[in-house]
Amino acid sequence: MATRKIPIWLIAISILMPTSFSALATTATNVAIPHISGYFAATADEAKWIVTSYMVANACLIMLSGWLEQLFGRKTFIKICISIFTLGALICTFAPSLNIMVLGRFIQGVGGGPMTPISQTVLLSAFPPEKKGVAMSLFGFAVMVCAILGPSFGGFLVDNLNWHYIYSVNIPVGILSFILVTKFIEDVKPSTNKKKIDFVGMTALVLWLLSMQIVLDKGQQYNWFDCAWICWLSGFSLVTLSFLIVWEIENKNSFMKVRLFKDKNFFIGTVISTAVSMVTFTTMYLAPQFIQNVLGYTALLSGLSMAPRIFSCIIMLLAIPHLMRIYDSRLLISIGFFFLGLSTFMFTNINLAVSFWYVSLPNILLGVGVILTFIPISALALGTLPKDQLANGASLHNFCKTIGVAVVVSMSSTIVARHSQIHQNYLVDNLSNFNAVFQTKMAGWTHTFMSSASSSFAINKANAYAYKQMITQSTLMAYVDAFAMVALFAFILIPLPFFMSKDIK
Numbered sequence: 001m002a003t004r005k006i007p008i009w010l011i012a013i014s015i016l017m018p019t020s021f022s023a024l025a026t027t028a029t030n031v032a033i034p035h036i037s038g039y040f041a042a043t044a045d046e047a048k049w050i051v052t053s054y055m056v057a058n059a060c061l062i063m064l065s066g067w068l069e070q071l072f073g074r075k076t077f078i079k080i081c082i083s084i085f086t087l088g089a090l091i092c093t094f095a096p097s098l099n100i101m102v103l104g105r106f107i108q109g110v111g112g113g114p115m116t117p118i119s120q121t122v123l124l125s126a127f128p129p130e131k132k133g134v135a136m137s138l139f140g141f142a143v144m145v146c147a148i149l150g151p152s153f154g155g156f157l158v159d160n161l162n163w164h165y166i167y168s169v170n171i172p173v174g175i176l177s178f179i180l181v182t183k184f185i186e187d188v189k190p191s192t193n194k195k196k197i198d199f200v201g202m203t204a205l206v207l208w209l210l211s212m213q214i215v216l217d218k219g220q221q222y223n224w225f226d227c228a229w230i231c232w233l234s235g236f237s238l239v240t241l242s243f244l245i246v247w248e249i250e251n252k253n254s255f256m257k258v259r260l261f262k263d264k265n266f267f268i269g270t271v272i273s274t275a276v277s278m279v280t281f282t283t284m285y286l287a288p289q290f291i292q293n294v295l296g297y298t299a300l301l302s303g304l305s306m307a308p309r310i311f312s313c314i315i316m317l318l319a320i321p322h323l324m325r326i327y328d329s330r331l332l333i334s335i336g337f338f339f340l341g342l343s344t345f346m347f348t349n350i351n352l353a354v355s356f357w358y359v360s361l362p363n364i365l366l367g368v369g370v371i372l373t374f375i376p377i378s379a380l381a382l383g384t385l386p387k388d389q390l391a392n393g394a395s396l397h398n399f400c401k402t403i404g405v406a407v408v409v410s411m412s413s414t415i416v417a418r419h420s421q422i423h424q425n426y427l428v429d430n431l432s433n434f435n436a437v438f439q440t441k442m443a444g445w446t447h448t449f450m451s452s453a454s455s456s457f458a459i460n461k462a463n464a465y466a467y468k469q470m471i472t473q474s475t476l477m478a479y480v481d482a483f484a485m486v487a488l489f490a491f492i493l494i495p496l497p498f499f500m501s502k503d504i505k
Helices: 008-039 044-072 074-093 098-112 115-126 129-160 170-184 199-218 228-250 258-262 264-294 299-304 308-326 329-349 356-383 387-430 436-449 455-492
Strands: none
Touching: 008 044, 008 074, 008 098, 008 115, 008 129, 008 170, 008 264, 044 074, 044 098, 044 115, 044 199, 044 387, 074 098, 074 115, 074 170, 115 129, 115 356, 115 387, 129 264, 129 299, 129 308, 129 356, 199 228, 199 387, 228 258, 258 264, 258 387, 264 299, 264 329, 264 356, 264 387, 264 455, 308 329, 308 356, 329 356, 329 455, 356 387, 387 455, 436 455
16 A cells, blocks of 8 residues: 655644744743743742753753654654643743743753754655755744744733743644644654663763753852852763763764764764854844843843844745755855854944844844855755764754853853953043043033932932943943954854865765
């Protein structure tokens, strides 16, 4: 009996719907953190665990997805992931306390983590070789565009409804996705080769990720390596990572196929893809923070400032398959890095009087750069791997991107905090009675405040206002420094794609 031929567009919709909402939920949470912490009467540090728990579970399951797919079979594993993600969304929607909320986010991470690599595997397997560019364009739309849309989507829900809707919207989507996967995704049966479970490697992975994430989250709060327990935990994290790498290389039953990095295209492609994610998510993390904390915009406006990159992403997604057929993919990636660097460098010109549209303008170029790098590199990095290693390769590829994002978000926060202090030390020298410009400003502010208060109160208020302006300016300069470093990082990587081979299977 002949098997029915399922249209590839139905396969694409079925697998990309849950993947896109997993990416959307990840970034939509970022703009809602202040509202969630207020709802549960939690501090900012406590609320961070809402993000941390998701990232730890996400990273672990991304790495385990190839092994779990072989264990359960492709269709069964996808349905399990969708069910777990939907359950997590349900718990987050009705969470009565912060602890339950963190648990819900952890469960969401368990279900959402494998969706990115497994959707990449399904698309590359379903689409013919000549349409791999189209497959990666669809994948890029689900992952990158929806991740970019997340802050705007989350900001709209927070400002017009409440933060619960960020999670409740995933419940009907999860149910529909479950039905579509059941009907239209072709199954790949579980592996008949009975392999021993790599408990040692899995334990090392979990211990490394947990210790690393705690260090990244708490490092700035406890002044990094000035704190003894941060030093000990960092050392423990480094030891477990070293053990994990050696164990996975030497162990025949390893779940993390580290040996795939022997493939030059896969290794360089993973480095490039991780760099693209780091640049993209740094701007996605810092720009809304600057708009909300320094300029005082709402969560919705903060999200909308990044909306222009959505349109440039969509336009480029339509164009990139044709560009990949005409031009060398390595050239497109290098041009993409140039756009990433240029757009990020434009953020270094921001000031306290900057308009909303000026903040939005670099995002258009950023969207162009993201697609020019993200789509070709996905095809090049995985295109030279054997078909039976695609799932393992996609898992390792996306795992490295997740780790890169976790590291760069923490480091960018540290740069802003530390450089803000450095600039304060320089700016405070100008707040002197021997500075004629400062004295003129102080006289003007004092005169203004005396219209509604006594002279002594007006002087104190003028001093407080001067200090506030110094803090604001030093914070602004710190953000500029962070953007400049990211731009330099993108420019340095421009020649790297040409070390890859352009021939893929």
